[in-house]
Amino acid sequence: MTALINVVGAAVVDSLEAPGRLLVARRTAPPRFAGMWEFPGGKVERGEAPEAALHRELAEELGIEVKLGRELESGDTDGWTLNEQASMRVWFAEVTAGKPAPLEDHDELRWVSLADHEEALALPWIPADLPIVRALLQRVSTPA
Numbered sequence: 001m002t003a004l005i006n007v008v009g010a011a012v013v014d015s016l017e018a019p020g021r022l023l024v025a026r027r028t029a030p031p032r033f034a035g036m037w038e039f040p041g042g043k044v045e046r047g048e049a050p051e052a053a054l055h056r057e058l059a060e061e062l063g064i065e066v067k068l069g070r071e072l073e074s075g076d077t078d079g080w081t082l083n084e085q086a087s088m089r090v091w092f093a094e095v096t097a098g099k100p101a102p103l104e105d106h107d108e109l110r111w112v113s114l115a116d117h118e119e120a121l122a123l124p125w126i127p128a129d130l131p132i133v134r135a136l137l138q139r140v141s142t143p144a
């Protein structure tokens, strides 16, 4: 699929080398997504590289700088399908500066276990994110 809207998201983990926890964020808007959990990130702007968009969104929304790790491959160059119009590419990331805070678009951040899959899966995620979360949990429990 060729997405009209390109979204980028971060799987912020405590350590890229040995991920044990994942940082998840609860949205405040729009109403259909408010209260649901997601990967922090947002839309890529015209002329912007996806990785640059992700750094920008993480600085704006959480006040952090990150080092990006590998991409969570979806099998599609556009990334993971969110709906008929939008796809999201997701990268692993580790905080290099700042302490994550819900500055914009979120009212709660939470570090969840990557070992106890139920902790992450029990959250009310944006429904389109669930296959991504499952793939991520699978990915981190399978050594490269």
Ligand SMILES: Nc1nc2c([nH]c(=O)n2[C@H]2C[C@H](O)[C@@H](COP(=O)(O)OP(=O)(O)OP(=O)(O)O)O2)c(=O)[nH]1
Pocket (backbone or CB within 6 Å): 007, 008, 009, 033, 037, 038, 039, 040, 041, 042, 043, 044, 057, 082, 086, 088, 105, 126, 128, 129
């Ligand atoms: N950031 C993010 N957006 C997601 C996820 N899952 C999902 O379906 N989406 C959708 C929600 C939105 O329709 C779209 C991303 O839009 P956004 O509102 O986060 O983008 P943005 O920060 O650039 O904000 P704006 O341009 O709408 O003001 O992708 C996810 O895990 N993270």
